[in-house]
Amino acid sequence: MNGGSQALHTDFYQITMAAAYHGQGMNDEATFSLFARKLPEQRGFMVAAGLDDALSYLESFCFQPAEIEYLASLKRFSDQFLASLSGLRFRGQVWALPEGTVFFADEPVLEVTAPLIEAQLVETRLIQIINLHTTLASKAARCTLAAQGRTCVDFSLRRTQGLEAGWAAARSSAIAGFLGTSNVEASRRLGTVPVGTMAHAFVEAYGDERKAFRAFADTFPQHTVLLVDTYDSVAGLHRAVEVAAQLKAQGHRLVGVRLDSGDLVSMSRQAREILNQAGLEDARVVASGSLDEDRLAELVARGAQVDVFGVGTRMGSSADAPYLDFAYKLVSYQDRPTLKLSAGKETWAGAKQVWRTPDAQGRIAQEVLGLRPEKQAGQPLLEQVMDRGRRLAPAEDWRQAHQRFQAQLAALPEPCLRLSDPRPLKVKASLALQQLQVRARQAALDRQSIRP
Numbered sequence: 148m149n150g151g152s153q154a155l156h157t158d159f160y161q162i163t164m165a166a167a168y169h170g171q172g173m174n175d176e177a178t179f180s181l182f183a184r185k186l187p188e189q190r191g192f193m194v195a196a197g198l199d200d201a202l203s204y205l206e207s208f209c210f211q212p213a214e215i216e217y218l219a220s221l222k223r224f225s226d227q228f229l230a231s232l233s234g235l236r237f238r239g240q241v242w243a244l245p246e247g248t249v250f251f252a253d254e255p256v257l258e259v260t261a262p263l264i265e266a267q268l269v270e271t272r273l274i275q276i277i278n279l280h281t282t283l284a285s286k287a288a289r290c291t292l293a294a295q296g297r298t299c300v301d302f303s304l305r306r307t308q309g310l311e312a313g314w315a316a317a318r319s320s321a322i323a324g325f326l327g328t329s330n331v332e333a334s335r336r337l338g339t340v341p342v343g344t345m346a347h348a349f350v351e352a353y354g355d356e357r358k359a360f361r362a363f364a365d366t367f368p369q370h371t372v373l374l375v376d377t378y379d380s381v382a383g384l385h386r387a388v389e390v391a392a393q394l395k396a397q398g399h400r401l402v403g404v405r406l407d408s409g410d411l412v413s414m415s416r417q418a419r420e421i422l423n424q425a426g427l428e429d430a431r432v433v434a435s436g437s438l439d440e441d442r443l444a445e446l447v448a449r450g451a452q453v454d455v456f457g458v459g460t461r462m463g464s465s466a467d468a469p470y471l472d473f474a475y476k477l478v479s480y481q482d483r484p485t486l487k488l489s490a491g492k493e494t495w496a497g498a499k500q501v502w503r504t505p506d507a508q509g510r511i512a513q514e515v516l517g518l519r520p521e522k523q524a525g526q527p528l529l530e531q532v533m534d535r536g537r538r539l540a541p542a543e544d545w546r547q548a549h550q551r552f553q554a555q556l557a558a559l560p561e562p563c564l565r566l567s568d569p570r571p572l573k574v575k576a577s578l579a580l581q582q583l584q585v586r587a588r589q590a591a592l593d594r595q596s597i598r599p
Contacts, residue, residue: 154210154232155217157271162218165264169228177263178479178498180255181273187468191569192559194288194552195244195256196319197280199542201273202533208237208269237265241533242498242519247322247548248528249555251571253516254501255529256281256473263480270475278473279312284319286440286465288556290458291324293443293566298455300342301328302435303463316463322548325458337545344405344433350377360390368399372433375404380414381421388425403431403454411436412451419452431455439466440566484587495580496587501528511558517577 168174186193210232219229239261244250256277259266290299301320304313317333327342328334334341345363353359356378364371371394375383384404391401404422406414411434422430434446435457443456460466476494477485484496497518502525506512515523532539562570576584 152207152209152211152214153204153272154208154268155214156275157268161268161271163223165268166224166228168264168267169231170225174262174264175481176260176479177266177477178258178260179266179270179475180478180494180499181257181259181277181473181475182255183252184472184474184492185252186571187471189567189569190285190289190468191563191565191571192249192251192285192288193281193471194284194319194323195248195250195277195281196246196284196322196548197277197315198243198246198257198532200280200315201243201257201276202241202538202542204272204276205237205239205241205269205533205536206538208235208265210235235265235268236536237261237269238536239265239533240531240535242500242529243532244501244528245530245532245548245551246543246545247550247552247555249552249559250501250528251514251574253495253574254514255499258478258498258529260479260498274473274475278471279315280319281473282465282469282471283312283316283463284323284552285471286462286468287316287320287323287325287458288552289440289566290320290438290443290456290462292556292564293440293447294456295447297447297453299325299443299458300455301325301330301462302457302459304328304330304333306460307463312463318545320458320462321545322552324549324553329457344372345374347374347377347407350374356383357386357389360386361393364390364394364399364401368394368397371399371401372403372405372431373401374407375418376406376408376414380406380409381417384418384421388421388427391425391427391430401427401430403433405433405435405457407434407436411446411453412449415446415452416450433457435459437461444566484583484590486584486587486591488588488591495576495584497580497583499529499580501574502526503528505558509558510560511555511572512560514572514574515577516574517580518583521577521579523577 215229215232239259241259243257301317303316307313307316313330314333317328317330329343331341350356350359360373373387375387387404394401415432418432431454433455434453438456438458439461478497486496487494500519502515502523504513504525517523
């Protein structure tokens with residue numbers, strides 16, 4: 148999704164502000180902070196994702212001649228401003244949470260330091276990328292928690308909101324512990340093997356379930372998973388057992404069966420019983436159909452005999468919380484701390500860092516939000532990942548992000564992990580940050596001649 152120019156994938160006011168800055172000679176160094184103001188309901192933590200795509204966007208940022216011609220046709224911008232766009236590239240610094248990091252409200256996921264015009268123009272696309280990937284990684288993380296060690300795979304592509312969302316769902320869910328995706332292009336990019344069985348249409352096209360099963364087994368004798376509920380699930384299971392016997396005679400085995408409808412608890416139990424009675428203890432039961440973390444938790448609690456969950460629409464759209472309240476706010480310009488004072492939306496001034504401190508058991512005990520130059524106890528979470536518009540290290544493999552997520556998930560306090568009524572950690576502001584905030588607030592009010 149990051150090939151070619153994406154400079155016009157932005158809100159119009161980013162360009163009008165950039166034009167005004169250019170006309171007034173305002174292009175000194177600025178720092179913007181991207182953070183979530185609050186977590187959605189039923190979220191005890193979030194999972195940072197999308198950084199790789201965001202950095203790719205910044206590395207390739209430019210205005211193509213046709214894009215500048217379009218802006219010229221609007222008759223809004225000076226020739227001088229349009230000419231400046233032709234050579235504009237992102238040449239700034241980026242500090243960010245590595246992908247797979249768990250985080251909480253008010254903690255910066257990413258901070259950009261660059262000339263004001265560059266930093267302003269990339270706002271919309273950065274929010275879009277980080278919001279999408281992080282939202283989906285956080286939803287997928289809840290699904291893996293609910294599955295309690297059972298395998299989850301991504302079946303969401305057909306109902307995600309477009310190709311980019313399909314890619315984001317596949318990659319973000321992999322970071323959060325899903326073990327595969329049906330998305331073939333995403334599998335290619337991730338270096339994994341795509342997963343999938345068959346659709347009801349395959350069985351319907353043959354008109355005879357037995358013939359359909361045999362045809363599939365003949366074509367894929369080493370990868371046979373049969374969808375058994377097109378007509379009657381119990382009858383379908385017995386036909387799957389017949390096909391399994393034929394596969395065994397050929398030196399192969401039935402990999403599994405899939406259930407996509409009905410009472411998945413009772414049907415999975417029946418499936419397991421029928422398979423076991425036929426000596427197919429190693430055949431897996433796959434379940435799909437309107438699954439999310441709440442449904443997974445219910446199925447596990449009720450003793451469903453499911454080995455693999457195919458999680459689709461509700462994960463790929465993060466149905467209960469389809470967006471995060473991300474903001475990208477100016478926190479410093481010309482070395483002057485800046486902030487917003489709107490009621491309910493006041494922002495912290497200054498370039499920041501987050502320090503994480505564990506307790507004696509290794510669980511996360513405290514998160515401190517402070518100023519980047521500070522020295523604090525604990526592990527600093529934000530890392531510099533870009534300088535002068537170029538990455539400081541090669542792109543990180545998603546598997547490294549997954550390992551990071553697994554380690555940090557294990558360190559979360561139990562209240563953060565609850566699927567229902569979770570308790571996110573409250574982030575503490577350092578004394579230095581609080582003192583800067585007081586000074587910056589008063590200075591902002593003084594400049595506006597506003598009395599507190």
